[in-house]
Each structure stands twice: as structure tokens, then as C-alpha cells.
Amino acid sequence: MILKIYKKLLKEHGHRKWWPVSGFTEPKEWEICIGAILTQNTAWKNVEKALRNLDETSCRTAGDILNMDMSKLRRLIKPSGFFNQKAKRLKAFARYAIGNFGSVGNFLRNITREELLKVNGIGPETADAILLYACSKPYFVVDAYTKRIFSRLGIIEQSWKYEQVREFFENNLPKDVQIYQEFHALIVKHAKECCKKVANENCILK
DNA sequence: GCCCAGGTGTTTC
DNA sequence: GAAACACATGGG
Numbered sequence: 001m002i003l004k005i006y007k008k009l010l011k012e013h014g015h016r017k018w019w020p021v022s023g024f025t026e027p028k029e030w031e032i033c034i035g036a037i038l039t040q041n042t043a044w045k046n047v048e049k050a051l052r053n054l055d056e057t058s059c060r061t062a063g064d065i066l067n068m069d070m071s072k073l074r075r076l077i078k079p080s081g082f083f084n085q086k087a088k089r090l091k092a093f094a095r096y097a098i099g100n101f102g103s104v105g106n107f108l109r110n111i112t113r114e115e116l117l118k119v120n121g122i123g124p125e126t127a128d129a130i131l132l133y134a135c136s137k138p139y140f141v142v143d144a145y146t147k148r149i150f151s152r153l154g155i156i157e158q159s160w161k162y163e164q165v166r167e168f169f170e171n172n173l174p175k176d177v178q179i180y181q182e183f184h185a186l187i188v189k190h191a192k193e194c195c196k197k198v199a200n201e202n203c204i205l206k
Numbered sequence: 207g208c209c210c211a212g213g214t215g216t217t218t219c
Numbered sequence: 220g221a222a223a224c225a226c227a228t229g230g231g
Contacts, residue, residue: 040213046228047212081228085214123214143212188212 001155002172005205006179009186012204016185019133020044024055029134030062030104033097036129037089037121038080049079062094062104089121108135124162132184138177140169141184145191152195153205 025031031051038047053076059068074087096119101107116127128139142165151158156165173179194203 036212039211041211042213042227043211043229045211045230049229079228081211082213082226083228085226089214121214125213129212141212145212184212191212 002169003174005153006173006183006186008204009190010182013186013189016182016189018181018185019129022051022055024051025060027105027108029108030060032134033093033104033130034065034090036126036133037093038077038086040082040086040123040126042081046080050077053077053079062098065090065094066098085121092120093122111135113139124166128166132177132180136177138170138175138180140166140173140180142166142169143184143188145187145195146184149187149191149195149205 019032019035021028021031021035023031025034034054035047035051038050057072057076059065059076065073070087070091073090074083077083077086077090080086097104097107097111101110111131113127113131116122116130117124122130125141125143128141131137131139132141142162146169147156147158147160147165150156150165151160156168160168169183173183190205195205
């Protein structure tokens, strides 16, 4: 049933090419990690401005984040909102990756979900976005859109907790990184077009 | 001016 | 536990 919805969305919207990256960081997966933190409860347009500021300042690596003055980091990411706490989160995250794994590459290869969730500022959705899109590990990313769309369809309950929804999707889909990556991207696309807070009558899933 | 956006951590019942 | 709140910018 879930796979059928996936195929319907894929047919409607095509491949989404997620996660969007410009590739200015080293490694390029690092941009996914910082984007995942910056986009917390924030429109992606605003995140792009913050990422562009980092790009223009040649802030390309975790080390660059660590070495940067806090006030400068706050200023650069200001367009993405919540800049005080996000600056702290970026620092904490970079410190964790480098301090515990030596390099971002090593971090990406060896990090576990359980460990990632212990980092301050990394909740379940951010952790799964990093695991799925930066590490290419099969964890399904659940966001507000996912809950809204699938509870409206009567497939899940609005009251389900994050882990419950994630496990539901993972248990009802082939354990396939490509599908998980594509599906989440399609859900975001679909939500923005046709499943906003006020439901669209022409929703293709109805 | 109001509402919303690819959440998370803390405080308070 | 779960509900309420703080965190902040920019676009519609």
C-alpha cells in the first residue's frame, strides 16, 4: 500500500534529486549535515542564503566551523533563523565529528543513529536526514509533512510518535536507500504543492 | 499584520 | 509522559 503511494508520487513528480547540494564543502556530504541542522523548522530558501554565506566565506570543512569566531558564524547563518542556537549546534556537531572520529569521512562511515542522537541539537529527524542522505544508510526520514499526509489518508494516526512512524515506513517498504531518499523528497514536493495545512481538493492521493 | 517553514531542548503540569 | 514555550528570519 505504501509502495503504491510512492510509485504514484514518483510518476506525478519524477525524480527529485535529493538532497540538494551545491558542493562547496569538503567532503560534499558535509554540506548535507550542516544543511540538515540549518533547516530545522526553517524554510529552505533561508537555509540557501546561509549556505551561500558560508560558501562565500570559504567555510568548507568541519575544521573551518570549529575555527570560526562564534560571532562571525552567527552572522553568516543569520538568514536561516534561530542563529544563536544553530551556531552552537554547528559547533557542537563539528566538534563531535572531528573529536570522536578524526575526520568527517570517518564520522560518516562509522556513526550510529544511537550516538548521533546524543549530540546536542540533533533530534530524530535531523539524525535520520544525515544518516540517509549523507551516510546512505537506510533510515526513513519522518517530518511534519509525512505525518500530515499519511494521517489524512488514514494510514497512520496523528498521535503516533516519531519512532513509530519511522518503523512503520521501514517495515512496509523494501529496505532500499534509493527508495527512502526519493520517497522523502517526493513527500516534501507533494506537501508543498497539494497537501498544505488546508487540504487541496485535487490531491492526487485522494 | 499574520501565518508558516524539511525541529529541538527545556520547563511545567 | 505530554503539553507549552523559546528560539528568529524571510516569504506569501
